Amino acid sequence: MVVSPAKNKQHHVVIIGGGFGGLYAAKTLANTNVNVTLIDKRNFHLFQPLLYQVATGTLSPADISAPLRSVFRNSKNTQVLLGEVTDIDPKGQKVFLGGEVVQYDTLILATGANHSYFGKDHWKDLAPGLKTVEDAIEMRRRIFSAFEAAEKESDPAKRRALLTFVIVGGGPTGVELAGAIAELAYQTMKDEFRSINTSETKILLLQGGDRLLPHIAPELSEEAKLSLQKLGVEIQTQTRVTNLENDIVTFKTGERIQQIASKTILWAAGVQGSPIGKILAERADIERDFSGRVIVEPNLTIPGFKNIFVIGDLASFSHQNGKPLPGVAPVAKQQGEYVGTLILLRLQGQTLPEFNYNDVGSLAMIGQNLAVVDLGFIKLKGFIAWVFWLVVHIYFLIEFDTKLVVVFQWAWNYITRNRRSRLITGKAAFLDTQTINNNNPYQAAETAQHTVKV
Amino acid sequence: MVVSPAKNKQHHVVIIGGGFGGLYAAKTLANTNVNVTLIDKRNFHLFQPLLYQVATGTLSPADISAPLRSVFRNSKNTQVLLGEVTDIDPKGQKVFLGGEVVQYDTLILATGANHSYFGKDHWKDLAPGLKTVEDAIEMRRRIFSAFEAAEKESDPAKRRALLTFVIVGGGPTGVELAGAIAELAYQTMKDEFRSINTSETKILLLQGGDRLLPHIAPELSEEAKLSLQKLGVEIQTQTRVTNLENDIVTFKTGERIQQIASKTILWAAGVQGSPIGKILAERADIERDFSGRVIVEPNLTIPGFKNIFVIGDLASFSHQNGKPLPGVAPVAKQQGEYVGTLILLRLQGQTLPEFNYNDVGSLAMIGQNLAVVDLGFIKLKGFIAWVFWLVVHIYFLIEFDTKLVVVFQWAWNYITRNRRSRLITGKAAFLDTQTINNNNPYQAAETAQHTVKV
Numbered sequence: 001m002v003v004s005p006a007k008n009k010q011h012h013v014v015i016i017g018g019g020f021g022g023l024y025a026a027k028t029l030a031n032t033n034v035n036v037t038l039i040d041k042r043n044f045h046l047f048q049p050l051l052y053q054v055a056t057g058t059l060s061p062a063d064i065s066a067p068l069r070s071v072f073r074n075s076k077n078t079q080v081l082l083g084e085v086t087d088i089d090p091k092g093q094k095v096f097l098g099g100e101v102v103q104y105d106t107l108i109l110a111t112g113a114n115h116s117y118f119g120k121d122h123w124k125d126l127a128p129g130l131k132t133v134e135d136a137i138e139m140r141r142r143i144f145s146a147f148e149a150a151e152k153e154s155d156p157a158k159r160r161a162l163l164t165f166v167i168v169g170g171g172p173t174g175v176e177l178a179g180a181i182a183e184l185a186y187q188t189m190k191d192e193f194r195s196i197n198t199s200e201t202k203i204l205l206l207q208g209g210d211r212l213l214p215h216i217a218p219e220l221s222e223e224a225k226l227s228l229q230k231l232g233v234e235i236q237t238q239t240r241v242t243n244l245e246n247d248i249v250t251f252k253t254g255e256r257i258q259q260i261a262s263k264t265i266l267w268a269a270g271v272q273g274s275p276i277g278k279i280l281a282e283r284a285d286i287e288r289d290f291s292g293r294v295i296v297e298p299n300l301t302i303p304g305f306k307n308i309f310v311i312g313d314l315a316s317f318s319h320q321n322g323k324p325l326p327g328v329a330p331v332a333k334q335q336g337e338y339v340g341t342l343i344l345l346r347l348q349g350q351t352l353p354e355f356n357y358n359d360v361g362s363l364a365m366i367g368q369n370l371a372v373v374d375l376g377f378i379k380l381k382g383f384i385a386w387v388f389w390l391v392v393h394i395y396f397l398i399e400f401d402t403k404l405v406v407v408f409q410w411a412w413n414y415i416t417r418n419r420r421s422r423l424i425t426g427k428a429a430f431l432d433t434q435t436i437n438n439n440n441p442y443q444a445a446e447t448a449q450h451t452v453k454v
Numbered sequence: 455m456v457v458s459p460a461k462n463k464q465h466h467v468v469i470i471g472g473g474f475g476g477l478y479a480a481k482t483l484a485n486t487n488v489n490v491t492l493i494d495k496r497n498f499h500l501f502q503p504l505l506y507q508v509a510t511g512t513l514s515p516a517d518i519s520a521p522l523r524s525v526f527r528n529s530k531n532t533q534v535l536l537g538e539v540t541d542i543d544p545k546g547q548k549v550f551l552g553g554e555v556v557q558y559d560t561l562i563l564a565t566g567a568n569h570s571y572f573g574k575d576h577w578k579d580l581a582p583g584l585k586t587v588e589d590a591i592e593m594r595r596r597i598f599s600a601f602e603a604a605e606k607e608s609d610p611a612k613r614r615a616l617l618t619f620v621i622v623g624g625g626p627t628g629v630e631l632a633g634a635i636a637e638l639a640y641q642t643m644k645d646e647f648r649s650i651n652t653s654e655t656k657i658l659l660l661q662g663g664d665r666l667l668p669h670i671a672p673e674l675s676e677e678a679k680l681s682l683q684k685l686g687v688e689i690q691t692q693t694r695v696t697n698l699e700n701d702i703v704t705f706k707t708g709e710r711i712q713q714i715a716s717k718t719i720l721w722a723a724g725v726q727g728s729p730i731g732k733i734l735a736e737r738a739d740i741e742r743d744f745s746g747r748v749i750v751e752p753n754l755t756i757p758g759f760k761n762i763f764v765i766g767d768l769a770s771f772s773h774q775n776g777k778p779l780p781g782v783a784p785v786a787k788q789q790g791e792y793v794g795t796l797i798l799l800r801l802q803g804q805t806l807p808e809f810n811y812n813d814v815g816s817l818a819m820i821g822q823n824l825a826v827v828d829l830g831f832i833k834l835k836g837f838i839a840w841v842f843w844l845v846v847h848i849y850f851l852i853e854f855d856t857k858l859v860v861v862f863q864w865a866w867n868y869i870t871r872n873r874r875s876r877l878i879t880g881k882a883a884f885l886d887t888q889t890i891n892n893n894n895p896y897q898a899a900e901t902a903q904h905t906v907k908v
Binding site: 042043044060061062063065067069070072073074076079080081082083100133144145148149151152189191192193194195421422423424 | 878
């Protein structure tokens with residue numbers, strides 16, 4: 001099948017990816033005189049910044065998703081297609097979805113990024129990341145299954161490994177996961193078990209850099225660290241994971257090597273441009289940065305192809321202050337709007353100055369009544385930052401789709417201090433504890449565990 | 455591991471299954487002087503009557519679930535265990551969870567029922583049923599993927615098969631599914647596609663008996679039929695499916711054999727007691743009925759074992775009017791409460807008269823503003839029945855866990871006429887249309903399709 005704007009001779013813009021970048025590009029082009037085809041592997045836009053709340057049982061996937069068809073229902077120039085792009089022909093102006101071909105006049109590539117396991121791709125199964133709905137459901141399954149298995153486990157060492165959670169990466173996702181698991185273990189679930197005491201849960205957050213939340217002001221990093229420690233999270237900075245094997249995490253802080261036995265290892269580190277970026281780079285003979293992101297021109301096109309834009313997490317844009325813009329939703333959103341506007345202006349023979357990111361600040365939720373917000377001109381922490389975080393997220397959720405139900409959900413959770421969405425679904429709900437046995441370096445790990453305290 | 459009430463010499467009640475039967479038995483025994491162990495494969499109670507709303511994109515799984523631990527948080531005599539019972543030793547008073555053994559004084563078996571494929575178990579993959587959260591997500595994936603694939607399909611015959619939905623079984627689940635898919639196709643999504651016209655969708659409901667909703671008064675069955683037809687659903691009664699193969703459904707009405715090509719076949723027929731019922735029957739040397747349900751005594755025990763109760767969908771109870779009680783939530787709930795009370799009375803040397811089901815009536819949702827309600831003394835239809843259906847379901851949802859969020863969700867959906875929860879998740883989101891090709895009896899099926907109209 002060939003999808004082309006055959007009905008008329010209008011300019012055909014193909015957008016690949018319905019994340020923040022693709023969504024806002026398509027919104028900018030909605031109901032204009034171009035034809036738009038928005039292609040995504042999924043039939044919904046995902047509000048990724050809240051994915052950790054799915055992983056920890058506060059929200060359901062649908063609460064943070066909007067069906068793409070629904071978003072563009074009233075935009076008659078926009079066709080949404082479910083499909084996975086397998087190849088791109090920049091000279092022929094074609095994208096391929098398996099056997100299907102889609103012809104474009106202008107292409108916007110906005111397929112985002114995945115976690116990087118720093119070359120150890122087999123760690124993915126041992127320590128799942130958090131990029132998709134399936135990732136979140138898998139994390140949720142592992143977190144809640146660990147407590148369930150611990151309730152049935154009589155061996156103290158195995159029980160300890162089941163009640164040990166290691167989170168790798170101290171950016172917003174890692175911080176938010178650690179805070180949420182701490183609240184689960186020490187507050188929400190503390191009266192719900194009969195054999196185990198969930199306050200014995202150990203939550204260890206490992207950060208490669210010298211502080212948490214590196215994109216935020218140092219005093220707020222410190223504040224986040226203190227808040228997490230107060231919640232019960234142990235934090236190790238300047239620490240790299242060197243091995244994952246048999247439920248033992250080996251990590252290195254400076255020259256000091258430690259081990260800890262853990263059944264639940266969660267990955268929130270590293271960035272790697274999505275695979276289609278590599279294909280585009282090969283076909284168009286252009287460069288990618290060390291994270292596999294496509295290096296873009298100041299106007300977000302790629303060298304040699306004025307009609308191909310790369311935006312969002314997949315783009316490496318260093319024209320503003322020498323280092324790439326962070327992979328966050330506001331960057332993707334502004335780039336999507338910029339590219340949409342530029343395409344419309346070009347059709348009128350006009351253009352735009354180069355893309356300039358208007359930094360709206362950074363924020364991270366730590367727990368109930370606890371957050372940090374860095375707006376540059378003002379820095380907030382604690383309750384006031386938490387309220388600010390809520391308002392900002394509610395605003396965004398409402399803007400992209402009227403998700404008032406989330407607000408209601410949060411209010412209800414706040415009042416009841418409960419988490420309703422902790423379903424263990426998908427694969428068999430039972431954790432295999434067979435791999436935890438005395439042939440493993442268990443005693444060593446147990447001893448090492450005590451040296452972990454910070 | 456052996457779980458036994460070793461801490462004290464209190465009577466130990468083991469309940470297997472956290473559906474309506476097990477849940478209400480455990481609630482009746484909460485905070486009494488018996489020890490209760492509630493074992494379920496899942497960590498949540500599922501409000502099964504609303505599962506069809508998950509399958510059709512209105513609600514999320516968590517909206518109709520309650521974490522069992524959360525429900526029994528304040529009942530200190532109740533331990534919840536996640537596990538799958540693999541065997542029962544009635545004489546030794548033990549249940550086995552794989553290698554684990556749980557000793558009981560009294561056992562309540564409440565593991566429910568599955569769909570019956572009438573011996574054609576390989577049809578399960580071709581026509582998924584609707585008993586679990588995973589079933590609902592799989593149905594949702596198939597329903598929404600079919601529309602997505604149709605949008606990309608240029609072959610008219612294949613497109614027609616993608617836009618044809620066959621629902622097997624005209625009980626409440628079949629009726630509710632048919633109504634919800636009709637609303638999706640003809641209302642919710644009608645402006646969201648660019649290549650297909652979703653009002654060309656064909657929805658065929660096949661019922662073995664001579665009318666829909668056999669448990670309800672005949673005039674309400676007729677009303678349900680008329681309402682569904684008005685929504686656009688085609689109905690065939692006295693019709694059996696005789697073959698499912700290569701996306702072709704073959705079915706027989708009297709002597710007339712018809713075929714229809716369909717990519718989405720949904721199963722809502724037949725009842726079969728859960729497999730553990732078979733194991734119990736073998737071990738205790740007792741009888742099951744033709745649907746594999748355990749035939750129980752008037753007090754819900756099994757012959758020969760006064761300390762083993764079977765309740766809910768797994769029980770075949772014919773003592774009231776000669777035919778087994780229907781497999782509906784109110785029966786299970788009342789049986790759970792009866793058994794809980796009987797156990798407590800026995801410990802005081804007392805007993806109860808035999809179980810007597812207090813029929814609270816039947817109801818089924820057909821669509822927005824459309825339902826049928828049969829309370830025996832009064833019969834309702836249309837808008838008033840719909841309001842009644844809402845009130846009853848909201849009441850039950852609130853009783854077992856404060857799920858006000860569902861009410862909010864419904865209100866919001868009602869106002870916007872949207873369905874937010876239509877995520878295609880899990881397996882690859884793409885339907886394989888390769889099996890639909892011209893080597894299949896396609897032309898025949900297409901011709902036959904026209905004879906299907908009622």
